[in-house]
Amino acid sequence: MFVWSYWKTIFTSPASPSNEFCLSKADKEQYEKEERPESQQEILRRAAKDLPIYTTTASRAIRYCDRCQLIKPDRCHHCSACDICVLKMDHHCPWVNNCVGFSNYKFFLLFLMYSLLYCLFVAATVLQYFIKFWTNELPDTHAKFHVLFLFFVAAMFFISILSLFSYHCWLVGKNRSTIETFRAPTFRNGPDKNGFSLGCSKNLREVFGDEKKYWLLPIFTSLGDGCNFPTRLVIMDPEQLTVSSQSEPAKSSGPSQSFPTRPLSESQNRLLASDSQWVESGPEEENVKSGFCNTFCA
16 A cells, blocks of 8 residues: 555646636637736726636735746646646645645645654554664674664654644645645735635545545545636634624725636535535635745745
């Protein structure tokens, strides 16, 4: 399972935005001719009016990638290492030489979990010989140094992976990516680090799927298409406060943006069907927070 998860994490290609997020040839030519940012933004707003986009830049502009020449979907970022825009990008991992995002985030979590169990197994089986080494009960052979090295390596990797795995479990519970932890997505009404959180249980299902029998297998079962995500109605954290669906929305600030309400996909309907207080937020129903960008993202 460890090797399978590692293989899937490495060789699963990062998911990129579909062609509907690319500018038409006419819009692209017009965008390149315009020199004023205001005119360029007007072109992008026109192109984004039928797209399921609800987040903006910190300055309330449409998120556009000049490198890939497309409008970025929510939670999508450009990876400078892979030189592509990655859906729900978490980070670029040098250990697997791949971007961790929507298409392989579940595989990455399973890889960490099985790595953790493997290190624990190695350390546990070598522990008795390690104890004998320190009590001078182990025969005086070269093998005792191998035992010492093996135990320390397993123990050090176990501690390192445990911290990383715990951190990503926390991210899954909050429905955040590593990038969003440092730079909260900005909705129409401002930044909100919990903007995509639907509650711990639904956040878990969004990554691992509805079928629990597949949760521990490195096969793709995540819900959604990576371009459109259900969002929160209010700014309060679902794990801390119970919020009525009649809560007054925050006041809008900044220039007006035209973000349409799109129908929920089948998987999103399953996520939200049992709880009326969570809906896919429209332009007047979203909140957000700001920070700094990940090293590898634009």
